[in-house]
Amino acid sequence: MEKAPFLTVDSVIFSFDESALKLLLVKRAIDPFNDQWSLPGGMVAGAKGNTLEAIARDKLMIKSGVDVDYIEQVFTTGNDQRDPRGWSVSVVYSALIPYQAAHHNADWVADAAWFKVDELASMRLAFDHQDIIQVALERLRQKSLYSIVAGYALPAPFTLSQLQHIHEVILGKPIQAKSFRRRIEQADLLEPAGEIQLDRGRPAALFRMKPAARKYTFVRNLDG
Amino acid sequence: MEKAPFLTVDSVIFSFDESALKLLLVKRAIDPFNDQWSLPGGMVAGAKGNTLEAIARDKLMIKSGVDVDYIEQVFTTGNDQRDPRGWSVSVVYSALIPYQAAHHNADWVADAAWFKVDELASMRLAFDHQDIIQVALERLRQKSLYSIVAGYALPAPFTLSQLQHIHEVILGKPIQAKSFRRRIEQADLLEPAGEIQLDRGRPAALFRMKPAARKYTFVRNLDG
DNA sequence: GAAATAGTGTCTATAAGACAATATGCG
DNA sequence: CGCATATTGTCTTATAGACACTATTTC
Helix, strand or coil: CCCCCEEEEEEEEEEEECCEEEEEEEECCCCCCCCCEECCEEECCCCCCCEHHHHHHHHHHHHHCCCCCEEEEEEEEEECCCCCCCCEEEEEEEEECCHHHHHHHHHHCCCEEEEEHHHHCCCCCCCCHHHHHHHHHHHHHHHHHHCCHHHHHCCCCEEHHHHHHHHHHHHCCCCCHHHHHHHHHHHCCEEEEEEECCCCCCCEEEEEECHHHHCCCCCECCCC | CCCCCEEEEEEEEEEEECCEEEEEEEECCCCCCCCCEECCEEECCCCCCCEHHHHHHHHHHHHHCCCCCEEEEEEEEEECCCCCCCCEEEEEEEEECCHHHHHHHHHHCCCEEEEEHHHHCCCCCCCCHHHHHHHHHHHHHHHHHHCCHHHHHCCCCEEHHHHHHHHHHHHCCCCCHHHHHHHHHHHCCEEEEEEECCCCCCCEEEEEECHHHHCCCCCECCCC
16 A cells, blocks of 8 residues: 555444344545435544544534444454445444434434344445444344443433333344343442332332443353 | 554564463564554554555564464544544554464564563553553453453463463463363364373363364353 | 232252362472 | 472362242233
């Protein structure tokens, strides 16, 4: 490679709605891949922020109207194939946000939309964004086996059933309620936040994430 | 930030020698940080290779005379503080190599040297390389709780005692031999490679890593 | 009371920790 | 034999899975 490669920051933003894991995409308005769906992000050159993460957050705010609480670096992809213009590098972040906090803003921004992760697999996306998403998804699945960060995709406060449900959707398989609750209680990861009466059934206790939950990892995985 | 930031690839190369975890540094010959020890790596612009990892490998070969078997991306750091010249981004890789395979070449390259990880903590290194090393170290420690990739830092074939020993050094605490052997056998991660009689004691069975060991993770951690 | 959802009791299964015991070589 | 190192037997402990059971609400 001769001169400096393009450097971008792209984000895979997950949320949870209607029992489905969804992901925010924006429609490109310039070449290459004009008019195709892509991950929100963009060039680092000219961006606002003192760190890569700050730039990622700023781009999300500007281009998707989304203010993110949980964000995490996933990996960096870079080669001479992923952009038709030549060498290109993308630092990929993954974020989790409550759907309610975001879908209005997403509508508000032109050409941003949420897609179910399942539907998405068959779409043709810009650049190697399809591959990037698969990596981010796999990372999220792994994490859901030994942490409860998925809870950051729920509007707080939430019930344990809701928290379990998002884990089941991410993992694509049922979880034993007893195991799930037991380990969360032992690790003391949630803060009580009252109680709620849903349409039917017994009222459920409400919780919010304790700060410790952001980093906590169980020593033993759920069945993968 | 205005124009494109500097983009570099830097590698934290671990090895194991004299019961110590060591790490390869090179002495810089240009400003900034001229004459200070730094991680092997360098600018992506002008480098040889079709992917970031290929570039990392190539730089290791050229600048440190080291051909790496196990290499893994750790993270990417980027901000406007880490380089006095301005915005700068570094994609960090971590590699594990047998000391014997490397130290001759390292000697052979001017101003490359191995440092014990402990000694290193008090050294002043170029850029934010000290911080980068701490992140890579922490990642290696975590991995050593649920995988045996540390074995890639040993010359094959090796004994189980040697493999256990490097884990103990990395983790900074003893491991139960029984637990260690049990889980490795169950996961079928090693291939028998004969037997060896050391100076004293019972002869030990020799093994090499099976390809599966590269990616395998145990469902349960050793005590952290 | 029946249905629906939340939450618990408790037994089993799995894998790690502790540590004593055995195995195999050398001088 | 006695020392050194390797390897195993086996009991205990910790935590997840299974699944039945209880609890609380609405109709």
